[in-house]
Amino acid sequence: MYNNVEAQPAAPKPPSSSQPNPFGNAFYGAGSGLIRGGLGAYGEKIFGSSSEYVQSNISRYFSDPQYYFQVNDQYVRNKLKVVLFPFLHRGHWTRITDPIGGRLSYKPPIYDINAPDLYIPFMAFGTYVVLAGFSLGLQGKFTPEALSWLFIKGLLGWFMQVMLLKVTLLSLGSGEAPLLDIVAYAGYAFTGLCLAAIGRITLKYSYYFLMPWMALCMGIFLVKTMKRVLFAEVRSYDSSRHHYLLLFIALAQFPLFTWLGNVSVNWLI
Template sequence: MYTNIGMPPGVPQHHPQPPMSSQPNLFGNAFNSSGSGLIRGGLGAYGEKILGSSSEYVQSNISRYFSDPQYYFQVNDHYVKNKLKVVLFPFLHRGHWTRITEPVGGRLSYKPPIYDINAPDLYIPLMAFGTYVVLAGISLGLRGKFSPEALNWLFIKGLVGWFMQTALLKVTLLSLGSGEAPLLDIIAYAGVLG
């Protein structure tokens, strides 16, 4: 019939309010008054103008050098099997060696790797690099020379080698007058070559 507090059910309970601070607001109501909407609106529009134009600039320059990274990971088992056959046994490849294009938004775009065996992908180079690090670690372990520092050193040497191949390909393309290839394409091709 009674709750733990001792009040009968149905009787409204009074909850005491915490005392209000007796200190005055030093800044007044500058940000809480109706005039602050004007301040917020003006600053918001100005910030949007700055950030909007800068984000468009960054987007246009990044897309010129980097394309969408998801594009390079659109693969399936069938693609990986066929791509490994092309990489390991290129003389058995009976198809075409050019990439397949498709019109997108009034301009030509390349099909993703899942639909085009000749498209660059980052899945196979990254998996090959990871396999290299794991097998090198196993080799070090079998010889009794394994340590985290040695494995880290192999990882760094592999990354430096991949970077050097990428730089060499980029310099070669620039010297041939064709430096417009996206950087992720060059990184993918360097990973397959290494």
């Protein structure tokens, strides 16, 4: 009824070939934790610093495009007075700073008359193209192709003005001005060109007085503006070289205004 077969004794286990290391688990845990923590902190430091570097350089060279369109009617009127009649501006030419988030930034144009904006340059550029086309119509030479060439001519003149200001700042060791600031300063030239174009349409001979006058006013405005930028960012510079370059900026406005103000079918002249 019962199985009387005796149980066989279990076979002995072979001895382990390796001796246990009482420090292995401790070293492994500490080592893996050190590797994970070290690499994590190092990677966070690298990527964190690189992202901050990219953000700081983007804000330095390009800024926020929305900043340049924070304008109102009062700002536009006062800014046009400063651009068209800079010698009547009795206030300072420096921008108003505003610390935000631990960083020093500038107040938008709606709060600072010296801040650059893109609203006036874009509106002035569009008005310049329209007035140029109207002038061609009065001459009996208006065609869609001629208007498109005038548009390209205006863009090329704007680009040349930007390059002039940018090269001047770079030559003086002050190339850190945001690109959109320079684009805005260069675009203010179309306000004077619009006024000269209106003089050509209404009183033909007044153009020959308004064009050099607007070029002179634009030169004064840019010299005042560039001096503010230079004094704010350049710590050491050659004073004589600095004045010669500013004089070159002012004189360059005369051929530029003459070229852009000459409304004709041939946009090269």
